[in-house]
Amino acid sequence: MASPSVSPSGRQPVNERNAARSRESILDAAERLFASRGYDAASLTDVGSAAGVSRGTPGYFFGSKAELWRAVLERCFAEARAAVLAGRDRAMASNEKPEVILAAVVNDYFDFLAERPNLVGLMERQALGDGPEYPDVARAAGQEALAAIVAELGFDDRRSREAAHLLLSMVSLCWFPMVHARTYLPAIGLDADAKDFVKERKAHVVGLILHGIAGRLK
Amino acid sequence: MASPSVSPSGRQPVNERNAARSRESILDAAERLFASRGYDAASLTDVGSAAGVSRGTPGYFFGSKAELWRAVLERCFAEARAAVLAGRDRAMASNEKPEVILAAVVNDYFDFLAERPNLVGLMERQALGDGPEYPDVARAAGQEALAAIVAELGFDDRRSREAAHLLLSMVSLCWFPMVHARTYLPAIGLDADAKDFVKERKAHVVGLILHGIAGRLK
DNA sequence: TACAGCTTGCTGGCTAACAAGCAAGTTGCA
DNA sequence: TGCAACTTGCTTGTTAGCCAGCAAGCTGTA
Numbered sequence A, B: 001m002a003s004p005s006v007s008p009s010g011r012q013p014v015n016e017r018n019a020a021r022s023r024e025s026i027l028d029a030a031e032r033l034f035a036s037r038g039y040d041a042a043s044l045t046d047v048g049s050a051a052g053v054s055r056g057t058p059g060y061f062f063g064s065k066a067e068l069w070r071a072v073l074e075r076c077f078a079e080a081r082a083a084v085l086a087g088r089d090r091a092m093a094s095n096e097k098p099e100v101i102l103a104a105v106v107n108d109y110f111d112f113l114a115e116r117p118n119l120v121g122l123m124e125r126q127a128l129g130d131g132p133e134y135p136d137v138a139r140a141a142g143q144e145a146l147a148a149i150v151a152e153l154g155f156d157d158r159r160s161r162e163a164a165h166l167l168l169s170m171v172s173l174c175w176f177p178m179v180h181a182r183t184y185l186p187a188i189g190l191d192a193d194a195k196d197f198v199k200e201r202k203a204h205v206v207g208l209i210l211h212g213i214a215g216r217l218k
Numbered sequence C: 001t002a003c004a005g006c007t008t009g010c011t012g013g014c015t016a017a018c019a020a021g022c023a024a025g026t027t028g029c030a
Numbered sequence D: 001t002g003c004a005a006c007t008t009g010c011t012t013g014t015t016a017g018c019c020a021g022c023a024a025g026c027t028g029t030a
Helices: A019-037 A044-051 A057-062 A065-094 A098-115 A117-127 A139-153 A157-179 A197-213 B019-037 B044-051 B057-062 B065-094 B098-115 B117-127 B139-153 B157-179 B197-213
Strands: none
Touching (some): A019 A044, A019 A057, A019 A065, A019 A117, A044 A057, A044 A065, A057 A065, A065 A098, A098 A117, A098 A139, A098 A157, A098 A197, A117 A157, A139 A157, A157 A197, A157 B157, A157 B197, A197 B157, A197 B197, B019 B057, B019 B065, B044 B057, B044 B065, B057 B065, B065 B098, B065 B117, B065 B139, B098 B139, B098 B157, B117 B157, B139 B157, B157 B197
């Protein structure tokens, strides 16, 4: 764990107490363990020791395992939502053509997912019904992403359904290879770790999306 | 459970013993429970009672929970592989143009997944590292699907990589909406159960794929 | 044909491990 | 000193796996 900071007196506090820091450590550890092992297989004992606190501390701060799960999901999806909003603002400010923006969105989303394996794992597990259900937790990010796409493509209400399909396709294309990087990809001869796989994949996906909507913009 | 068959004497045997039938019942129950609840959350007691046998019987036939998991995966992927081979043969025999065949493949794959939620759940869980790892189990089906696509599109060796990306895209587009039908789809205003969602979605995916490869065949 | 002897299918009791949650105790800090 | 921030012991429940045993029914023999 992180080495304890030196107190003003210069002495090393052996058991420094810091509720905020402990909470965050627990959330971090739980996020990692829930995402990688799943709700059942990640015990509160594991979470505690990964967070550098005792077995009982996760329960002390979060009340129950189910509440800890919820807190992890909420923090994670809040981050995803913030990323969507940031991406939207960047796109709106850029004054580029929709094609260029879509390509950038695919690019950024790919990188975003690659940097956040925990988010991918958690959402995946939630979709599979792992852990207590909190069905509303992904809604805000989805709605905002959809609104951003609709606005960006200049679609009217009648075609927002088309935008939803397009968004779903983009997400599918970026998401699936992350989840199945160690199972399906090698089975068809692709190596997610190869030097230029990501670049190659991005190009392929951008190509599909742009050809797919060619002539249907505005 | 299935009603016991009538013995030659006409009497109903109370405890009909039938190893083959018990094995299949256990595999069926385990497939369902592993897929829906995950490896840890599905206990051997649950499997036994869902299969109409005692708590100890799954262990008797399969040795351990890990072995049962493997047996379930193997049966499931064997079925998937058979479906790939059947689809390939149908396509080869049809003499249709590649575009038509690709559209049919998307169509059939969509329906195949919709009819086999257990396969989807199991492969998803395997990708997430749930249960003991058997990394080789999906390989045969993937290889054969890839070979079929390459042959069908008339790609040479140099372009088999392109075919792999195309296959990956098709699978991603069909797969993701199945897994996230109750989470992501409603978040972007789509309803997987709506009357014509499937038709609409198929059309969208076929459109993407065909536009994406337009002018790159042969 | 009958029946002893054996195999095989299946059950359920037992155990050791480990889980979550609670409550009582301890320690550092304002 | 008082309270918040923890830890530790305990209870209760659940699990996988082992094992002894029972019963169905086959097989060889007379």
